[in-house]
Every structure is written in C-alpha cells, then in structure tokens.
Amino acid sequence: MTKKNYTLKEIAQLAEVSRGTVDRVLHKRGRVSEEAQKRVEKILKEIDYKPNLFAKSLKTHKNYTICALIPEDSEGEYWQQCAKGVQKAEEELRQFGISISYVRYVSTLKEFKTKLTEAIEQIPDAFLIVPIFHEPLKDLYRKAEDLKKPIALINSEVESLEPVTFLGQAYKKSGKIAAQLMGYLTPPQQDKQLLVMHLGIKSGHASHLTEKEDGFRSYFAAHHPYVTIKTISSTSIEDFVDTDFDLSHIAGIYVTTSKIHQLEGILKKHPHIQAIGYDLTAKNTTCLKNGTVKMLLNQNPELQGHQGITSLSELLLYSKSIPKRNLLRVDIVVAENLDEFS
Structure with a gap:
C-alpha cells in the first residue's frame, strides 16, 4: 500500500x-x-x-510509480542486497509520492521475457531494470522505450537500449585492477598459469563478465605476456569439479561473479592458489576472514539499487538532470579493512 x-x-x-x-x-x-x-x-x-532533502526542491505533489525489474532473492545474496537498496530508497521517498512496483524474476529466458512483458504492461512512470538476455528481447526493449518513460539500467548495459542512466562499474577497468592485484599476489615465474572463472552463470548472458575478462587479459598481455590464462564458465561448482580440471599448476583464480565462496573447499585443498573475487556477501567475507580468498572487489549492489531509484525519482519529481553513465568506484577489500565496509 x-x-x-x-x-x-x-x-x-x-x-x-x-x-x-x-x-x-x-x-x-x-x-x-x-x-x-x-x-x-x-x-x-x-x-x-521522514524528512528528506528532496522536499526543498519539490514542486509537485503528483504520485509516481517506478517499476523495479530485478532478480528474485533466491538468485543470491548479491540480488538481496540490490533489493535492499531499492527498498531503502522507497522508504525515504514514499512521502513525496514515490512508490515501487516490484517485478522479480529468476534467470531463465522464458521467465525474464514474461516478467519484462509484465513490467511494460503496467505502464509505470519509470523503469529500473537489471537486464539479462539482450539479443533475444530487442523487440521488447524497444516496446519499453516506445512508452517514452525513463529507464535506468543497473549492473549491465544493453546495446540496443538508450536508458536515461546506467549505474554499475567500468568493468574492463575492474578486470585490469584485478589483474594488477593478482600480479602482486602470485610469484613471477615464466610459466605462470592463471584461471578466469565465470562461476554461477545461468542465463548465458555475461557481457559485463566478458568485459572483466578482457580487462584482466589485456593487463597481463601488456605487462606479463608470458602468463598463460585459461577461462572456464560454469553454472555451478559441481559442474566445474566434474571436469577434473588440474589445479596443481594454477597460481591464481579470478572469479568474475559473486560466487567465489563456492571455491572454498577447493582453495583449502590447494593453499598455493591466490584467489580474487567480487562482492561482500556473508559467505565471501567469511572466506576473506579465514584467508582462503585474498581479496574482494566490491560492486556495491545495494548502492546500485538505491541510487537507481533515487536518480529516477529526482528526474520525475523535479526534472533534475542525471548522468548518462554513473560508474561506481571499485573498492578493494582485504581482511584488514573489511570492517570499514560493514
């Protein structure tokens, strides 16, 4: 209500x-x-x-509905944090006539298509979308744009879509940062082998993960061209284990998703492997504390969700201009500074 x-x-x-x-x-x-x-x-x-600074610039008492199309909580803690940011923004803004219509989905093409259609049929005043599956749904995205309602994208971009704003990170830069850190962590031997893992990908869409990998590879190509880098995409850790991949010669693993905690057992069996992953989920931070994971790069999904709703609200309430691309900083988190991010 x-x-x-x-x-x-x-x-x-x-x-x-x-x-x-x-x-x-x-x-x-x-x-x-x-x-x-x-x-x-x-x-x-x-x-x-709840007083809010928006009131100083508010010129209308019209009510607005923003449709938030985001993954279900069951898709992982990363998306739970994203939803928490959306909910927090809603609490702050509801007194100014902003309400959120939640459309949640699981990561399958059929489900996402159904939920995107449902969101469009609501004809809200604005959309906040976490997009997966780009190419198969071009016509649907075009239909959303035809409504002439502002669209904000978070986490990943869609080439065929021109949103009023995108909130996320510069993913190629993020990959380069991860590579530089991996270079510090691993020994400089000539036959060094590294592994890039796209872990927990169900949708088949991973353009932002590919950007991370490209950044990672480009750094080593420029600075340490003798390093061998292999890539594995796996829906779950069980699929990876079933491949009997030889880890004895792997010096480091870079996981491009928030699922690095799934490697905890493997990393304990191979303590020589240096591991870098993403996001401050509870399981990931436990791995950081016990030393199985050396570093986490924080993408701050809660801030993405909160700032996405806030930006759209500023636009709706008093036509405030918002940046076309709002790239969030890449936080480097180690066990010693983890408490600063709690």
Missing part, C-alpha cells in the same frame, strides 16, 4: 496548530511552545514522517 503523502497543512490540521508551527518544528527554527512541539512531534511519529 502506498503511504499517504502528507502536506504541512494536513499535518498542522492533525496537530491542531498553524502551518508555520509545523514548519518551525520540522526545521528547528523560531520559537514554539512546549505543548505545540509535543503535539506536532506526536503526529509526525504517528504518520511515520
């Missing part, structure tokens, strides 16, 4: 005081009697009023 967007006049009527008194209480300026102060504060608590 959408929370009522209370005006100062309505709050004043509920508290049986003047509009000016409410304004002075909210902004802590001017003199207010103790009794009036208590009445206003009581009403603010009852209606769960």
Whole structure:
C-alpha cells in the first residue's frame, strides 16, 4: 500500500496548530511552545514522517510509480542486497509520492521475457531494470522505450537500449585492477598459469563478465605476456569439479561473479592458489576472514539499487538532470579493512 503523502497543512490540521508551527518544528527554527512541539512531534511519529532533502526542491505533489525489474532473492545474496537498496530508497521517498512496483524474476529466458512483458504492461512512470538476455528481447526493449518513460539500467548495459542512466562499474577497468592485484599476489615465474572463472552463470548472458575478462587479459598481455590464462564458465561448482580440471599448476583464480565462496573447499585443498573475487556477501567475507580468498572487489549492489531509484525519482519529481553513465568506484577489500565496509 502506498503511504499517504502528507502536506504541512494536513499535518498542522492533525496537530491542531498553524502551518508555520509545523514548519518551525520540522526545521528547528523560531520559537514554539512546549505543548505545540509535543503535539506536532506526536503526529509526525504517528504518520511515520521522514524528512528528506528532496522536499526543498519539490514542486509537485503528483504520485509516481517506478517499476523495479530485478532478480528474485533466491538468485543470491548479491540480488538481496540490490533489493535492499531499492527498498531503502522507497522508504525515504514514499512521502513525496514515490512508490515501487516490484517485478522479480529468476534467470531463465522464458521467465525474464514474461516478467519484462509484465513490467511494460503496467505502464509505470519509470523503469529500473537489471537486464539479462539482450539479443533475444530487442523487440521488447524497444516496446519499453516506445512508452517514452525513463529507464535506468543497473549492473549491465544493453546495446540496443538508450536508458536515461546506467549505474554499475567500468568493468574492463575492474578486470585490469584485478589483474594488477593478482600480479602482486602470485610469484613471477615464466610459466605462470592463471584461471578466469565465470562461476554461477545461468542465463548465458555475461557481457559485463566478458568485459572483466578482457580487462584482466589485456593487463597481463601488456605487462606479463608470458602468463598463460585459461577461462572456464560454469553454472555451478559441481559442474566445474566434474571436469577434473588440474589445479596443481594454477597460481591464481579470478572469479568474475559473486560466487567465489563456492571455491572454498577447493582453495583449502590447494593453499598455493591466490584467489580474487567480487562482492561482500556473508559467505565471501567469511572466506576473506579465514584467508582462503585474498581479496574482494566490491560492486556495491545495494548502492546500485538505491541510487537507481533515487536518480529516477529526482528526474520525475523535479526534472533534475542525471548522468548518462554513473560508474561506481571499485573498492578493494582485504581482511584488514573489511570492517570499514560493514
């Protein structure tokens, strides 16, 4: 249920005081009697009023709905964190008429197509989309654009789509950073072998992962061309284990997804392997603390979700211009600085 967007006049009527008194209480300026102060504060608590800086620029009380098309929580903790960011933004913005319509999906082509169609049929005021499956759904993306509603993409981009903003990382740069760190961690022998793993990919779409790999490879090609790099794409760790891949000569593993914790057992059996992965999920940080994983690169999915909704809201509420590409920084997290990110 959408929370009522209370005006100062309505709050004043509920508290049986003047509009000016409410304004002075909210902004802590001017003199207010103790009794009036208590009445206003009581009403603010009852209606769960949360002040927000948006109010300073707000020029309309129109209500807006943003459709958030994001993966189900069952798809992993990364997407749980993304949803948490969306929900946090909704709580902050609902008093200004912003509500979120959630359309959640699991990573199959059939499911995503169905849910994208459902989102379009809602005809919301804006879309926040985590896109998977690009090529097969060009016509659907075009249909969404035909609605002339602002679209924000997070996590990965779609070539055929021109959103008002994209929030994510510069993935090739991220791969280069991972490569440089791997170079520090692994010995500089001439026959060094490294492994790039796209782990936990169910959709078949991994353009942003390919960018990470390209960045990783380009760094070594430029600085350490003698290094051999192999790539494995695996839906699950069980599929990888079934291949009987020889890890005895692998010096380091770079996992391009948030699933590096699935390698914990393997890394404990092969302590010589240096491992770098992504994201501060609970299982990943446990591996970081116990030393099986040496470094994590934080993509901050919660911030992506929160900032995606916030940016669209700024656009809807008062036509504020937002950056076409909002690239978030790449945080390098080790056991020693992990507490700074909690």
